[in-house]
Amino acid sequence: MGLRFRARLARAAVVGVIIAGGGIVAASPVFAQAPTQDQCAWTSSYLPLPAGVTGGSVDAAGSNGYLAGQASDGRLLLWRNGQPVAVNAPVSTSISVAGVNGSGEIVGYDGRSRSAFVYRDGSFQTLPAPAGTVVSAAGVNDSGDVVGSAYAFPDPYRTVVWKRNQPGTYQIVADGVAIGIDNAGTVVTEKGSVWSPDGTTRRLAGSPDLQVRVFQGGYALGQAFGDYTGLHKWDTTGALVHRYEAKDRPSPRSVNSNGLMVASYTPIGGTERELGVWRGATFLGNITTEFGVRVVTETDELAGKRPSTDGQTWLPATWKCS
Numbered sequence: 001m002g003l004r005f006r007a008r009l010a011r012a013a014v015v016g017v018i019i020a021g022g023g024i025v026a027a028s029p030v031f032a033q034a035p036t037q038d039q040c041a042w043t044s045s046y047l048p049l050p051a052g053v054t055g056g057s058v059d060a061a062g063s064n065g066y067l068a069g070q071a072s073d074g075r076l077l078l079w080r081n082g083q084p085v086a087v088n089a090p091v092s093t094s095i096s097v098a099g100v101n102g103s104g105e106i107v108g109y110d111g112r113s114r115s116a117f118v119y120r121d122g123s124f125q126t127l128p129a130p131a132g133t134v135v136s137a138a139g140v141n142d143s144g145d146v147v148g149s150a151y152a153f154p155d156p157y158r159t160v161v162w163k164r165n166q167p168g169t170y171q172i173v174a175d176g177v178a179i180g181i182d183n184a185g186t187v188v189t190e191k192g193s194v195w196s197p198d199g200t201t202r203r204l205a206g207s208p209d210l211q212v213r214v215f216q217g218g219y220a221l222g223q224a225f226g227d228y229t230g231l232h233k234w235d236t237t238g239a240l241v242h243r244y245e246a247k248d249r250p251s252p253r254s255v256n257s258n259g260l261m262v263a264s265y266t267p268i269g270g271t272e273r274e275l276g277v278w279r280g281a282t283f284l285g286n287i288t289t290e291f292g293v294r295v296v297t298e299t300d301e302l303a304g305k306r307p308s309t310d311g312q313t314w315l316p317a318t319w320k321c322s
Contacts, residue, residue, distance in 0.1 A: 040284040040321040047316040050084045055313035057305035061295040063102035089124040099139040107137035107146050116148045127162050139180040147181035159189050180215030188215040205240045217257035254296040
């Protein structure tokens with residue numbers, strides 16, 4: 001399986017009280033079919049597009065109002081506070097966006113050269129990497145530090161950090177697939193290893209028998225091996241904060257520092273996949289008709305893509321709670 005797709009993947013019932021990773025976790029919130037009444041009605045708006053762009057999506061959210069994504073032709077897209085920002089980057093459907101920070105720096109994977117890239121200071125830059133490896137960036141923090149994964153068959157995946165203040169260099173910090181990096185420089189891997197810039201490491205509760213899919217806003221989201229009905233949420237101390245229970249394996253999409261989370265799931269007693277929104281353990285309702293939601297912003301909006309009014313193409317969009 002190629003690194004690009006591997007990294008994308010890298011996005012028993014609990015009763016009473018659990019002691020995990022030094023934290024105390026309350027009884028698992030259950031993925032409900034629907035709230036007893038609408039607690040949040042999500043109103044969508046299309047984002048404006050640059051001249052010549054006819055479709056696209058939002059794929060990443062950063063602080064300071066930044067959103068990043070791609071046009072249907074592969075052009076990189078950037079918005080700040082809902083307005084397009086010009087991007088001087090190659091146009092290719094072989095390029096994919098993984099993250100954006102509070103300065104509008106975009107990171108991701110360049111399939112043309114099988115390398116990680118960062119778009120900063122008005123230029124598209126290839127990040128250095130170990131010789132002979134395929135490398136993809138997974139995230140970028142507000143300091144401009146980038147995290148990603150390097151792979152060369154038959155060696156295992158390795159997590160790589162590119163420090164903004166050390167241009168032209170990289171550091172191998174852990175084995176495994178990188179999931180994300182926070183503003184403190186903390187890195188989380190797919191199997192739940194947590195690396196800090198001081199060189200110390202710790203583990204999320206249950207690691208290494210985990211599949212972490214999201215690390216954003218100070219929270220990691222994923223599953224434990226053998227637990228096909230639970231979505232686990234950890235903080236950066238490694239403690240398990242919540243376990244959400246569904247009928248079958250729920251799939252997290254995004255979370256922010258306010259605890260607003262989006263995940264797809266099959267509710268207990270249901271048969272169809274739903275797309276739901278939670279704040280902490282509180283269920284805010286399903287938005288199944290908007291399966292194009294991909295990310296949660298720090299201003300508690302949702303972003304992604306939705307069909308155009310004529311249904312002919314996908315357009316970048318945001319959703320607000322009203």
